[in-house]
Structure formats: structure tokens, C-alpha cells
Amino acid sequence: MAERPPAVTLGVPRLVLGGRLLFENLRLHLEAGRWTCLLGPSGVGKTTLLRLLAGLVPGGLVVTDDGRPMDGRLALMAQQDLLLPWLTVRENVLLGFRLRGQRRRRGAALVARAEDLLARVGLAGRGDDLPAALSGGMRQRVALARTLMEDRPVVLMDEPFSALDAVTRHRLQDLAAALLRDRTVLLVTHSPREALRLAHRVLVLGGRPARLREVPVPAGEPPRDPASRELLEREAVLLRELVASVTRGEEVPCASSAPS
């Protein structure tokens, strides 16, 4: 990564989605080079916030502390791996370069880097395989490699580990934490444990219109030991709060109009 990751602030004056006032005067701040985790019940607007940050939905104002635009400086990792089944693993990793027309011009160097990244996510020598030949965990690792290939200072992740089994999830969390250290990361998750394990800061989104609230994280650098007493205690507290907020009626049932 050539440049220093910026701090990013998203301001949302007012956002109505599906006839529902989702946000009003909301401000989300991501510290430079740190992991921020966004927690909250489903339907509260976590993914919408992420899309506002990515500029995929209009209505948000994104400012960086170095004054340069966000455009072209962020990578996204989604819950689904979004691998194209007709491309090999390697070409999937190189998709962004292919679309920017850089695939041919810088062919050999790009392939070498893609292979290196595949090796780092534990998929050395699988570059010629098709996505269909890989397990769910492996496919998500390819998605991680594709995200890393983009080499962006800001990385947005939308529940990238939630569809995985517990062991694979744990490994992939470690891997992502190591490979995306020092970047400005927003991780949207509904798992308090994941948030407490990986984040420098944990924000909880709740209420209507939704507000952000910061909760304390365990001591030490992420990725933290998921079995540490402090983490487990905080997880219990956080879970109780989330359950309470849902019982108060802040949760929005999964209606068709709710953003997913």
C-alpha cells in the first residue's frame, strides 16, 4: 500500500428508505488505519451505511482527513464471495484490473502478485481452479485475496464471515486482521464476539432513526483471544443490550422494504 490510509467521516443529513426515516443527522467516523466494527440488529441500516460510504447509494457525504476524494480508494468485501463462475480463481482475483484494462498491459507482474496473495490466504497453486471446485471457506478466501489485490487504503466489509463454519470463520478473521492491519476498515457484523475480537472501536447502531453508540472493547490489539474472560464478559453485556434494544421495539422485522 503506497499511501497512508485516511480517516473517513460519513455524514448523513437525512435518509428515508422505503417510506421509513432511517437516519437523521448521523455521523460515522472511521479512524485512520484502524478497524471499526458496526453492530446492530438486522434491518437497522448497517449495510445501508456501508453502501453510503461506498457511494453505492446516494444521500451520504464522505470526507477524508487528507482532503482527497474517496473515489477509487476503497475496496469492498461482501457476505457472498461474488466470484464469477466462468473465471478461474486467478482471474477472479484480477477482476478489477481486467475491468480497468490493466490486465494485459501489466500481465506478468499482476499475475505474480495475485499468486502471492493467493498463497498468503492459503490457496497456493489453486489459481487455475474454478470457483466451483472450492469450498465456501476457500471461496471467501479468494474474495479476500481479490479485496487485497485492489490494495486500497480503505476496506469495507459486509458480514464477510457470517456464512462460514466456526473454525473457518476464526481462521479467516485472523487472516483478514493480519493482512488488513493498518488500513481503515469498516466491518459490518451482527456478531458481538466478532466485533469485540477484531475491532479497535465497536459502534452499535440502533433506534429509529438510527443512532450510533460506542461501546468499550477489551484491552490489547486485535485479533484478540475469543476465549479471554474480558472478551466473553463484554460479549455477554453487549448481547444483553442488543436483546434489550430489540425488545424495546427498535428492531425492524425483515419486511421487503427493509434494506438487506
Add this chain to the structure above:
Amino acid sequence: MRRIGVLRRPGLVLRLAVPLLLGGGWELAVRLSGVPHWILPGPLAVGRALVEGLPVLLPALAVTLAVTLGALVVAAAGGILLALAIALSPLLEAALLPLAVTLQVIPLVAVAPVILLYVERVETALVLCAALVAFFPVLAGTLSGLERAGTAERRLFALYHASRWQELVHLRLPTALPHLLAGLRVGGTLALVGAVVAEFAAGHAGSRAGLAFRILEAGWRLDIPRMYAALVLLAASGLVLHALLRGIERAVLRRFHLAPREGS
């Protein structure tokens, strides 16, 4: 041991047994009832007529198949190009889709005389008529396939600043390929039907007469076995065409590592 192998595949046994039983029953019924062959010929008489009629029927089949293939090429090019244009521009969709649907709902037998009226060369008119029928499945298949690309994938492409054209070429077209090919397969068999219907409407005789005219001609001459023989030839070519298109479909999908469309 071989027989056991065949019996383990009841589908194959039935595929062979049902036509054999039907044919045998037909032959038996014709012989026992003593129906004259100019009313209902048995399968053996039809087979004889087929062999004897080949010098006339094969050139006719060649003409019909040429019309079919020409129509398929025109329909494929037209259907795919129109689908791409519609996918790229909602305005074109509003302008062209109703027109395409209108063309589809008018029966070919009704349009064919009109087309024959204005197109000088009969062969060209026949190809146009058959293409008119074959074109819609290609268009519909390609269109529905182009809509299959997931919103999440499209968001990823948006984040990569992919242009509409790139999204089409790198995402929507590969996603559409199985549907496009299924439409092409349906269109191919319809092209044959369209070719025959158009030939009926044209009533084109002479050396460039197609199979449809030979059926009409045999009917006028009360050569019923030859009518049946021409029908058998038509059915066989339809099956071969279908199998051929299916083979192409599978080969292309395998080449692009795509699964064939389900339920087809």
C-alpha cells in the same frame, strides 16, 4: 451381461420399446383390418415409400433445411442484438419490445402471404417467415438471461467503475449464456416448423421445392405412403436438429464453465 446392463436402464428400454410396440401394433392393425394403403399405409409401406422416394425427398429436405438454417442464423443474430440493445437502453425497450411481441402473436400462416407479396425471391421470403417464428425464443431467452445477473455482483462492478458495456460483456452476457442457448435450441426447432409453414403458404413448386410442397404434391396424387414418408423425414430432421443444438449448447457451456439451464 449386456442385457442386464440394458435392463438396468429402464429409460433406454422404454425409449426403444414404445416406438417398436406402436409401430408393430400399427402394422398389425393395418394388416388385420385390410385398410387399403391409400387410406392408411402401415409402417413397412411407409418405409418402402421412403426408400423409393429418396431421390425426390432428399433434395426437398435439403431445401427446407437450408431455409431452416438461414432462418436460425437470422433469428439468432436479430434476437441477440435486439436483446443487447434493450438491455443497454430502457428507451429502446419501450420502443421495440411491444413491436417484437406483436410480431410474435400474429400467426405465421397469416403473415406469410403478406411477406411473399413484397419479397421477390421466394427463398428470401421463406427465410424471413421462418426467422420471424424462431426469433422470439432467442430474444426472450437472452433478455431473461441478461436480467439474471445478481444485484450484489452488479454493485461490485459499480464499485470497480465498470461501464455499462463492461458490465454487459463481463457480467450480464456470461450470466445470460445458458438462457440464450436454451432460447436458441427452442428457436431452432421452431425455425423448422416455420420453414414448413412458410413453404405451405408459398406453395412453391419446381426444382427448388421444399419438403412441404412434396407433402402437398403427394396428397394431390393420393400417394399417402409418400406423405407419411415425408413426415417421417421431417420428424427425423427435427430430432437431429434439436440434438445438434443441444450438443452445441453443452459444448459452449462446458467451455465457459457454466451449468446448463435447469429444467430444460
